[in-house]
Amino acid sequence: MSSPSVSPRERARDAALSRAVGEGLLGPGAPLVGLLDVDGVLAAVDALNEAFEGPAAVQHTFAAKACGLVPVLRLLAEAGMGCEVASPGELEQALAAGFTPDRLVFDSPAKTVEELEFALEHGIAINLDNFQELERVDRLLAGREPSGPIGLRVNPQVGAGAIGAMSTATATSKFGVALRDPGAEDAVIDAFVRHRWLNRLHAHVGSQGCPLPLIAQGIGAAYDLAERVNGRLGHARITGLDIGGGLPVNFSDDDDRPTYADYVAALRAAVPGLFDGRYTLVTEFGRSLLAKSGTIGSVVEYTKSAGGRRIAVTHAGAQVATRTVFMPESWPLRVGVFDGAGRPKEGPTEVVDIAGPCCFAGDLTATARELPVIEPGDVVALYDTGAYYFSSHFSYNSLPRPAVYGYRTNADGQVRLALIREAQSVREVVEESGLAHADALVALCADGPEHGTTKEVAE
Ligand SMILES: *Cc1c(COP(=O)(O)O)cnc(C)c1O
Numbered sequence: 001m002s003s004p005s006v007s008p009r010e011r012a013r014d015a016a017l018s019r020a021v022g023e024g025l026l027g028p029g030a031p032l033v034g035l036l037d038v039d040g041v042l043a044a045v046d047a048l049n050e051a052f053e054g055p056a057a058v059q060h061t062f063a064a065k066a067c068g069l070v071p072v073l074r075l076l077a078e079a080g081m082g083c084e085v086a087s088p089g090e091l092e093q094a095l096a097a098g099f100t101p102d103r104l105v106f107d108s109p110a111k112t113v114e115e116l117e118f119a120l121e122h123g124i125a126i127n128l129d130n131f132q133e134l135e136r137v138d139r140l141l142a143g144r145e146p147s148g149p150i151g152l153r154v155n156p157q158v159g160a161g162a163i164g165a166m167s168t169a170t171a172t173s174k175f176g177v178a179l180r181d182p183g184a185e186d187a188v189i190d191a192f193v194r195h196r197w198l199n200r201l202h203a204h205v206g207s208q209g210c211p212l213p214l215i216a217q218g219i220g221a222a223y224d225l226a227e228r229v230n231g232r233l234g235h236a237r238i239t240g241l242d243i244g245g246g247l248p249v250n251f252s253d254d255d256d257r258p259t260y261a262d263y264v265a266a267l268r269a270a271v272p273g274l275f276d277g278r279y280t281l282v283t284e285f286g287r288s289l290l291a292k293s294g295t296i297g298s299v300v301e302y303t304k305s306a307g308g309r310r311i312a313v314t315h316a317g318a319q320v321a322t323r324t325v326f327m328p329e330s331w332p333l334r335v336g337v338f339d340g341a342g343r344p345k346e347g348p349t350e351v352v353d354i355a356g357p358c359c360f361a362g363d364l365t366a367t368a369r370e371l372p373v374i375e376p377g378d379v380v381a382l383y384d385t386g387a388y389y390f391s392s393h394f395s396y397n398s399l400p401r402p403a404v405y406g407y408r409t410n411a412d413g414q415v416r417l418a419l420i421r422e423a424q425s426v427r428e429v430v431e432e433s434g435l436a437h438a439d440a441l442v443a444l445c446a447d448g449p450e451h452g453t454t455k456e457v458a459e
Contacts, residue, residue, distance in 0.1 A: 203218050317365065
């Protein structure tokens with residue numbers, strides 16, 4: 001445990017896991033838990049700020065979908081971040097966390113009239129997704145000046161990264177105005193000519209799997225277009241460029257790779273004018289700020305063999321590791337094994353599948369991994385799960401959301417834990433399943449219309 005190769009991140013994580021086990025927060029009564037390294041999150045924010053230091057004003061926003069937990073959002077708000085939201089729920093979470101409207105950016109491909117009215121009324125920055133939405137906002141404004149910036153999302157169509165589902169800049173992506181389609185650039189320029197309130201361009205090339213040169217190429221296309229628009233209008237109408245998020249995360253060891261500094265270096269090389277201060281830059285990173293600070297801990301309930309394969313049955317499956325379970329080649333996770341007292345396990349190894357509790361055969365978080373021999377009562381940890389894992393619950397099998405704790409460690413290795421989110425109770429699961437309407441269908445059959453008639457269906 002005290003080997004010199006142990007990183008500070010790993011030491012803190014091991015200490016937090018052992019503390020959670022010691023306090024019974026992870027154990028027989030609570031077999032699944034999420035843990036978040038608060039110092040790790042704050043270090044990521046610092047690294048982001050440092051990388052972008054320079055003449056250009058920058059507003060860093062956190063993409064709420066990566067971890068929409070209110071205490072996490074509040075921590076980031078206190079650290080000076082803004083917040084990118086893309087649904088009414090994320091918007092309310094961000095406001096509840098204390099972000100003022102001027103620190104929010106509202107992105108979503110399906111914003112309703114009501115949502116747009118709210119954003120316009122509160123001066124929240126909006127990125128419009130398409131020309132229909134642009135005309136809708138023009139009607140809502142009815143000649144008024146919006147108090148927040150309004151941008152148009154463009155799809156530079158630079159192609160996909162390693163994971164198709166994460167790539168938003170493909171030829172046929174559902175996001176933004178597809179810039180390379182015939183006439184699209186002219187239509188964008190025309191939109192800026194016709195709408196004096198339009199003053200930003202937005203491009204988010206993709207998330208995990210998009211290499212830095214691809215991201216830089218996409219942002220470069222948005223920058224070139226901004227230059228063209230401003231040239232055409234004869235003044236700097238476009239004052240802000242929202243360059244999205246999507247810095248990939250290294251899931252294979254404890255290093256941050258690539259870093260924000262690598263990202264900025266790639267962008268500076270490809271698009272030097274971007275940083276000269278003529279544009280306010282907005283970023284929307286999610287995964288890269290949180291992923292490496294999160295851990296899922298689960299008690300091993302049983303171990304068994306099937307067809308010569310060892311299997312450890314845990315409580316962490318598709319409900320907390322949805323992408324890993326459904327696309328294991330794209331989202332492999334590192335696995336750690338601890339004993340029932342929360343100490344890292346050493347000694348002989350075996351090749352084992354790590355299974356979750358869901359009732360389908362593919363509910364595996366790792367397959368054929370060589371790991372220390374696992375026994376019932378041990379704890380299995382899934383690393384780098386701070387973004388899009390325990391915070392993005394999938395309610396398969398009506399499994400409840402696990403509790404999430406934040407942790408900090410001091411120089412002596414002392415750990416302090418804080419509850420971020422309570423575990424969902426089974427009672428709450430039942431209540432969210434229509435409990436209040438338990439009789440609805442039986443009553444419909446008892447006194448509703450006869451089969452085959454539509455009588456009385458309309459109220
Ligand atoms: C998901 C998303 C982000 C964040 O992506 P990460 O890969 O988590 O950094 C940023 N902007 C938009 C528009 C997104 O949809």
